[in-house]
Every structure is written in structure tokens, then in C-alpha cells.
Amino acid sequence: MNINDCFNCRIRVENVNFYYAKSQALKNINLDMFNNNATAIIGPSGCGKSTFIRLLNRMNELIPNTNLEGKILLDGKDINAIDTDVVEIRQLVGMVFQKPNPFPKSIYNNLSYGLEVKGIKDKHLIEKRIIESLKKSVLWDEVKDRLHDNALRLSGGQQQRLCIARCLAVEPEVILFDEPCASLDPISTAKIEELIVELKKNYTIVIVTHNMQQAARVSDFTAFFLLGELIEFGTTEKIFTSPKNKKTEEYLTGRFG
Amino acid sequence: MNKIGKVKEFFIEKLIVICGSLSIIFVILIFIFLAREGLTFFKYESIKDFIFGRNWYPLSNPARFGVLPLILGSVMVTLGAMAISIPLGVACAFYIAEIVNPKMKDILKTGIELLAAIPSVVIGFVGMVTLVPMVKKIFHLPTGLTALSGSIMLAFMAMPTIVSIAEDAITAVPKRYKEAALALGATHWQAIYKVILVAAAPGIFAAIMLGIGRVIGETMAVMMITGNAAVIPHTLLEPVRTLTATIAAEMGEAIRGSNHYYALYAVGIILFIITFVINFIADIFLHRIKK
Structure with missing residues (x-):
């Protein structure tokens, strides 16, 4: 049975090639990401995982001289079509970055920014959303008494959860995590992982990670990238227990990467 | 060794x-x-009479050394110049830092920094033959040598400082702030206005202060185009005389050791205090960025 039949496909990537100037970063990628599941993208450095995930909310457009071929469909709609609004895409597809990047503003204003940008003016609604998203990102108890403190005073792990809350406040349906724990200590990492497991009940999640245990812990599906190619894709259980491709097995067992 | x-x-x-x-x-x-x-x-004259005196008649008998018209002249020309150069300069800095393509960016930045290399006497001269008659004609004035003409030409002189330093401050804002804003669905303008501007604010403020410092200290151009009448100005369309122009114009004729001579040095002290305070404030903000 084809896995596509059992799950609801949220994002479909079709024949995608991506180039930085003349060097090709992604080669003919075909990949489906499913609703209410976490898909992990693993692979050694420079294999194109970050490039790949940044295509899903069109962040690579900020880099000059890049070129994309192929289609990326969100709920069947081409996100790069001329009549698609990039702002709408980014509100539907939120992103959490490798390094926590709160704005140099108060915790409250970090969260209200995305809502104001969306045109929400109702103060009560903004406050309600802020509290909800802080609770969802399990940060509420730590910051509820100091919402107007500068966000940069929080610890690295708290900052990253704030960034997740900021992303949730805009009510996205897909959340992209680009190595969200790369700069965090083990305890903060564990908290973020728990949070991702919780979030995937309601969101579609794509996570790039260097850490294979992390992929195993949080994801339902895993895609293994190598030198810009998608080598293998399948349920996380299968990829980690009985990979079909020899390269996948070598990477997972630590023979390179 | x-x-x-x-x-x-x-x-x-x-x-x-x-x-x-x-x-x-x-x-x-x-x-x-x-x-x-x-x-x-100040052995001969009280500080109060000097600063708040409304008449500057150094050569009449008895001589009057009231520096208030000169201070107000400087302030008016400076405020006028800032009103023009701050919005233009900051907008220009954002254009260069955020919008224009990298190739054009180099050309523009070099061009604007070259503007700083134009001698002020040349700026004054250009203002005198082009701007002054224009101001006279547009506002139907008896003379075009006004505070407004001075403000416009000084705005040109403050622009390179403001644009160049503000642009550095904007470029120094970490890219991750902009990425975060855009990833939340902000438009480019929303990212600039609410995130980049806020993060770059101390640097932009320092740029403005250094621009003001340049304008207040400027002598040649203002002497040529502001009319040099030491009276208290009421509008931008009247001739004024600035602190700097007074020193430059009168130092040659003041007899060494006379009250007039010492009064001009006292004007120098006022000017020094003003520019020192402005540069000091700018410095505080520049240091804040480095931290």
C-alpha cells in the first residue's frame, strides 16, 4: 500500500531543483509531508537540508542570484505561482530558526508584532493570543510576571521557546524548524523536543536536524539528504531500523557525516 | 636581537x-x-547680559555684546537644516541599505560620501548664484539671503554624515531580525519600519547628532548666504547671522586685547560647548551600539 493513501498530504514537493548562482544545491527532489506529522530532514552538513526547508516558506528569495525549478504545493496550491501572496504563505507556514532570534523588544511586543503585521488591532484579541501561544510553548509560567522585560534577557532555551510562541501566535498550519536546538543545552533541547511532539497533534511539522536521536524521538517520517539529493524517505521507524539504501545505513551508523 | x-x-x-x-x-x-x-x-560683562542680551553692536559707543540674536540665528538655521536633512538622509540610508541592488549601493554610497568632500565655500557659492535668487523670487522677498537659504545648503552638507553613518547602523542590524520578521508574514516595509528601524535607532540617532554637529560648526557657506544681519529672527525668511559667521567676519577687524576681541572668544566658548555636548551625546549612542 502507498503511504500517500493513509495520510493527508499537506506539502508536496515535485521535481525541485535549486541553484545558488551556478552551483546546484538541490537535485530533483520529490517529497510529501503529511498533516499532523513531523517530518525530519537529516543529512551531513552542506547536503541541502536548510536550503530545502527554506524553500517551503520562500525564505530563499532573500538571497540574490538563486533559481528554483519544479513545484512546491501547499494543499495543492503552488506557493511560487505568480498570483500567490508570499505574505500569506509565510503566515500559513511559520518558521523557527537555528539561532534563537527574538527581536530586541519586550516579550509582549515580540509576540504582538506578528499580529499587528497581520492587521489585528483589537487589544483583547492580541492579549488572548499572546497568552495562548505562550502557554502552548510552555513558557507562560516562566514569563507571566515580566511580559514587558526585554526578550534578550531570557536564556537561550527560553528565547527559542519565545520564538516558537511568536510563530504560533500568527496561527500557522505548518511549522518549519531549522535545527532549533543547535545552540541549546541538553535540558532546553529536551523541552523543545517535548514541545514539538505536543505540537504535531495540531500542526504539520518539518524539522531539519543534525541530531539523529532527535529525529528518531520527534519525527514520524524521515528524509535523508546527501549532496543535494534525497537518498531515502520513509517512516522514521523504517529508516532507523531497516534502511534500504546503503548510504543511509552508513550515515546512521556513523560511518560518515 | x-x-x-x-x-x-x-x-x-x-x-x-x-x-x-x-x-x-x-x-x-x-x-x-x-x-x-x-x-x-566676563571681567567686563556679566554672563547673563552676554547670553541674554538682545543687541550685538560691537562697534557702537557704548558697545553692546548681546549674543542672543547670534545663538537664535545658529539655532534657526540648524533646525531648518535638520528638518530637511533628517527625513531625506534617513530615508536615503534605508534605500541604500535595504532596497537598492549591491552594485548600485556601492555607487550611491561613494557618491554621497564624495558630497562631503566638496569645500564649503563652493557649496556657499553655488547656493549664492542658484538658490538665493530662487528663494527671493518664490517668496517675493527683498533679499534671498535668508535663514531658509542657509538651511537648505547646510542640509546638503549634513547629508553625507547622516546617510553614511545611518546606513552603517542599518546594515549592522543582524540579518536574523529581518528574517524573523519576514517569516512571520511581515512585508518588507513592515520589517523595516517596526524591526530594523527600532534595532538601528541608536545608530541613526548618533548619525543625526553628528550631522547637527557639522551644521552648527559650519561657517563659510552660512556666511555667504544667510545675509549676516545680527537681529533676532522671527521667521525662516529673514536674514540671520550665526555664531560662526560672526567670529569669521569680525575677527579680522577686532583689535587685539579689546573687549570686542575677547567677546568673539566668548562666542567661541559658547560654540565649543554646544558642539561638545552634541558630539558627546552622539558618542554615547555610538558606544551603546558597539556593546
Whole structure:
């Protein structure tokens, strides 16, 4: 049975090639990401995982001289079509970055920014959303008494959860995590992982990670990238227990990467 | 190391120390000289009469040394120049830092910094033959030599400082702030206005202060195009005289050791205090960025 039949496909990537100037970063990628599941993208450095995930909310457009071929469909709609609004895409597809990047503003204003940008003016609604998203990102108890403190005073792990809350406040349906724990200590990492497991009940999640245990812990599906190619894709259980491709097995067992 | 090498090293080291300390000593000497000559004036005249006096008639009998019209002249020309150069300069800095493509960015930035290299007498001259008649015609004035003309030309002189330093401050804003804003669905303008501007604000403020410092200290261009009438101005469309122009215009004719001579030094002290305070504030903000 084809896995596509059992799950609801949220994002479909079709024949995608991506180039930085003349060097090709992604080669003919075909990949489906499913609703209410976490898909992990693993692979050694420079294999194109970050490039790949940044295509899903069109962040690579900020880099000059890049070129994309192929289609990326969100709920069947081409996100790069001329009549698609990039702002709408980014509100539907939120992103959490490798390094926590709160704005140099108060915790409250970090969260209200995305809502104001969306045109929400109702103060009560903004406050309600802020509290909800802080609770969802399990940060509420730590910051509820100091919402107007500068966000940069929080610890690295708290900052990253704030960034997740900021992303949730805009009510996205897909959340992209680009190595969200790369700069965090083990305890903060564990908290973020728990949070991702919780979030995937309601969101579609794509996570790039260097850490294979992390992929195993949080994801339902895993895609293994190598030198810009998608080598293998399948349920996380299968990829980690009985990979079909020899390269996948070598990477997972630590023979390179 | 052989003996000659050591001696050489010793002398070079000392030479550098001397060069370094000389530059500081000169500044201190200038300051002492200015203070000594200027403060002598206050033996004859009270500070209050000097600063709040409404008449500057250094050559009448008895001479009147009220510096208020000059201060107001400087303030008016400076405020006018800032009203023009701050919005233009900051907008230009954002355009160069955020919008234009990298190739054009280099051209624009070099061009604007070249503007700083134009001697002020040339700017004054260009203003005198082009802007002054225009101001006269547009506003139907008896003369185009007004505070407004001075403000416009000084705005040109403040622009390179403001644009260049503000652009550096905007470019120094970490890219991750902009990425975060865009990833939340902000438009480019929303990212600039609410995130980048806020993060770059101290640097932009420092740029503005340094621009003001440049404008207040400017002499040649204002002397040529502001009309040099030492009266208290009421609108931008009247001739004014600035602190700097007064010193430049009258120092040649003041007799050394006369009250007039010391009064001009006292004007210098006021100017020094104003520019010192402005540069000091700018410095505080520039240091805040480095942290």
C-alpha cells in the first residue's frame, strides 16, 4: 500500500531543483509531508537540508542570484505561482530558526508584532493570543510576571521557546524548524523536543536536524539528504531500523557525516 | 636581537608615543587658549547680559555684546537644516541599505560620501548664484539671503554624515531580525519600519547628532548666504547671522586685547560647548551600539 493513501498530504514537493548562482544545491527532489506529522530532514552538513526547508516558506528569495525549478504545493496550491501572496504563505507556514532570534523588544511586543503585521488591532484579541501561544510553548509560567522585560534577557532555551510562541501566535498550519536546538543545552533541547511532539497533534511539522536521536524521538517520517539529493524517505521507524539504501545505513551508523 | 635593533626599536616606540600625545596636547592647548581669552571677557560683562542680551553692536559707543540674536540665528538655521536633512538622509540610508541592488549601493554610497568632500565655500557659492535668487523670487522677498537659504545648503552638507553613518547602523542590524520578521508574514516595509528601524535607532540617532554637529560648526557657506544681519529672527525668511559667521567676519577687524576681541572668544566658548555636548551625546549612542 502507498503511504500517500493513509495520510493527508499537506506539502508536496515535485521535481525541485535549486541553484545558488551556478552551483546546484538541490537535485530533483520529490517529497510529501503529511498533516499532523513531523517530518525530519537529516543529512551531513552542506547536503541541502536548510536550503530545502527554506524553500517551503520562500525564505530563499532573500538571497540574490538563486533559481528554483519544479513545484512546491501547499494543499495543492503552488506557493511560487505568480498570483500567490508570499505574505500569506509565510503566515500559513511559520518558521523557527537555528539561532534563537527574538527581536530586541519586550516579550509582549515580540509576540504582538506578528499580529499587528497581520492587521489585528483589537487589544483583547492580541492579549488572548499572546497568552495562548505562550502557554502552548510552555513558557507562560516562566514569563507571566515580566511580559514587558526585554526578550534578550531570557536564556537561550527560553528565547527559542519565545520564538516558537511568536510563530504560533500568527496561527500557522505548518511549522518549519531549522535545527532549533543547535545552540541549546541538553535540558532546553529536551523541552523543545517535548514541545514539538505536543505540537504535531495540531500542526504539520518539518524539522531539519543534525541530531539523529532527535529525529528518531520527534519525527514520524524521515528524509535523508546527501549532496543535494534525497537518498531515502520513509517512516522514521523504517529508516532507523531497516534502511534500504546503503548510504543511509552508513550515515546512521556513523560511518560518515 | 642585536644592539642596533634594540636602539631602533626604542626610538620608534618613543616617536609613536610622542606623535600620539602631541595630538592630545594640541587639543588641550587650544582649549586652554580659548578659555583664557574668552573668560577674560566676563571681567567686563556679566554672563547673563552676554547670553541674554538682545543687541550685538560691537562697534557702537557704548558697545553692546548681546549674543542672543547670534545663538537664535545658529539655532534657526540648524533646525531648518535638520528638518530637511533628517527625513531625506534617513530615508536615503534605508534605500541604500535595504532596497537598492549591491552594485548600485556601492555607487550611491561613494557618491554621497564624495558630497562631503566638496569645500564649503563652493557649496556657499553655488547656493549664492542658484538658490538665493530662487528663494527671493518664490517668496517675493527683498533679499534671498535668508535663514531658509542657509538651511537648505547646510542640509546638503549634513547629508553625507547622516546617510553614511545611518546606513552603517542599518546594515549592522543582524540579518536574523529581518528574517524573523519576514517569516512571520511581515512585508518588507513592515520589517523595516517596526524591526530594523527600532534595532538601528541608536545608530541613526548618533548619525543625526553628528550631522547637527557639522551644521552648527559650519561657517563659510552660512556666511555667504544667510545675509549676516545680527537681529533676532522671527521667521525662516529673514536674514540671520550665526555664531560662526560672526567670529569669521569680525575677527579680522577686532583689535587685539579689546573687549570686542575677547567677546568673539566668548562666542567661541559658547560654540565649543554646544558642539561638545552634541558630539558627546552622539558618542554615547555610538558606544551603546558597539556593546
